[in-house]
Every structure is written in structure tokens, then in C-alpha cells.
Amino acid sequence: MIDDFSTEQLANYKAYLNLIEERMINKYFEQQKPYIFCKAGCSHCCEKGQYPVTKIELAYLLLGFSQLPNEQKIEIIEKIKKLKQEKLKFETENPASKEGFMYECPFLKNNKCSVYEFRAVICRTHGLMFFVEGVKDEEPKNKIPFCVHLGLNYSNIYDEKTKTLSDVKMKELGITQEPLAYNLSLKTLFNNEITQNLDFEFGKVRAMIDWFPD
Numbered sequence: 001m002i003d004d005f006s007t008e009q010l011a012n013y014k015a016y017l018n019l020i021e022e023r024m025i026n027k028y029f030e031q032q033k034p035y036i037f038c039k040a041g042c043s044h045c046c047e048k049g050q051y052p053v054t055k056i057e058l059a060y061l062l063l064g065f066s067q068l069p070n071e072q073k074i075e076i077i078e079k080i081k082k083l084k085q086e087k088l089k090f091e092t093e094n095p096a097s098k099e100g101f102m103y104e105c106p107f108l109k110n111n112k113c114s115v116y117e118f119r120a121v122i123c124r125t126h127g128l129m130f131f132v133e134g135v136k137d138e139e140p141k142n143k144i145p146f147c148v149h150l151g152l153n154y155s156n157i158y159d160e161k162t163k164t165l166s167d168v169k170m171k172e173l174g175i176t177q178e179p180l181a182y183n184l185s186l187k188t189l190f191n192n193e194i195t196q197n198l199d200f201e202f203g204k205v206r207a208m209i210d211w212f213p214d
């Protein structure tokens with residue numbers, strides 16, 4: 001996988017990551033500071049998901065993997081093998097499942113990302129409120145991260161009864177910064193002014209474990 005990209009392309013991808021963090025993601029987290037309770041050792045975002053990534057993201061992740069001690073590498077490979085078997089079983093038993101197979105990220109160890117500096121784009125946006133376009137009118141456009149129900153992000157202004165963010169709670173806390181939802185779709189993060197001069201294409205997005213051969 002790493003060999004599918006040149007050293008220059010991977011360096012270019014790294015530069016892209018730095019730019020989207022600096023110009024978008026870090027700025028968003030800073031703006032949402034009163035509502036964000038992400039901290040080291042909290043790994044809810046990595047415990048149940050599908051982790052959609054492109055090939056270059058996975059190649060960069062594997063670059064991080066290549067620097068891990070052998071013992072840890074073996075552990076991750078075994079986890080991936082097991083997950084692939086579990087996915088196959090799940091799909092056989094639940095052919096009509098809309099949600100699809102959800103799993104703990106194989107790179108998570110002791111509640112920490114073992115390839116943190118090399119993590120994918122989606123991993124960097126976890127925890128922010130985002131909006132989705134094209135949803136039915138009756139459905140909420142803004143998506144609050146699920147950890148709101150665990151007393152984490154946005155929970156200080158969330159009303160569990162109405163399932164909405166509460167202006168009253170905001171006032172009570174004296175917070176003047178409105179909670180904002182961002183466009184964090186991969187389509188946008190992979191196609192913007194920062195990506196115009198890249199020497200690679202992001203291409204197809206797949207669930208992380210689907211990139212690994214059976």
C-alpha cells in the first residue's frame with residue numbers, strides 16, 4: 001500500500017494534513033472550545049465505527065504502523081484478521097443491515113491511537129458538530145457527536161428531553177459563543193482550495209478494514 005505512492009506524494013499529503021488542520025479543523029475546535037471535552041485517553045470515537053478512508057490516508061497510516069515495535073505490529077495484524085472474519089459473519093447473518101459492520105479501530109491500544117500523528121482525516125474531525133446536506137426536511141441537518149450522551153462534547157448545553165441544544169443552558173453558563181456546525185464531509189475536505197495543487201488524487205473511500213486483503 002505504501003509503495004503505491006511516492007515519497008513526494010506522501011510528503012505532499014502530510015503538508016495537506018497540516019494545512020487542513022491549521023486552516024480548518026484546529027480553528028473549528030478552537031471556536032467550539034466551550035463545548036469540547038476531548039482529552040487524551042478518551043477514545044469513544046475509535047471504539048465503534050467504520051473509519052472511511054482513502055488509499056493515500058491508509059498508506060500514511062501504514063507508514064506510522066511501520067514505525068511501531070514488532071510486537072505491536074503483530075497485535076494489530078491479528079486484530080485486522082479477526083475483524084475481517086467478524087465482518088464476513090455479520091454480513092452473512094445481516095444481509096439487509098443499513099448500518100453495516102461496526103468495530104473498534106484496530107490501531108486503538110489502551111485508549112490511545114497507536115498511529116496518532118499518522119491518523120486519517122476523519123479521525124481529526126471526530127468530536128465536532130457537523131451538518132449534512134440533502135437530508136429530508138423533518139430530519140435534523142446538524143449532527144451532534146454521539147458522545148453528547150456520555151456527558152462529553154456539547155453536553156453542557158444539550159437538553160436530553162428535547163434532544164436539542166438549549167439557548168437557556170447557554171445563557172445560564174454565560175457562554176456567548178454560539179455552537180456551530182461545520183461542513184466536515186470528506187467530499188469537502190478532499191476538494192477545496194488546499195487540495196488544488198496536490199500531486200495525487202484521494203480517490204475511492206472505503207471502510208478502513210476493507211482496504212486490507214482477505
Ligand code: SF4
Binds near residue numbers: 105108112
Ligand atoms: S486510526 Fe487512530 S484516531 Fe483513527 S480511529 Fe483508529 S485509533 Fe482512532
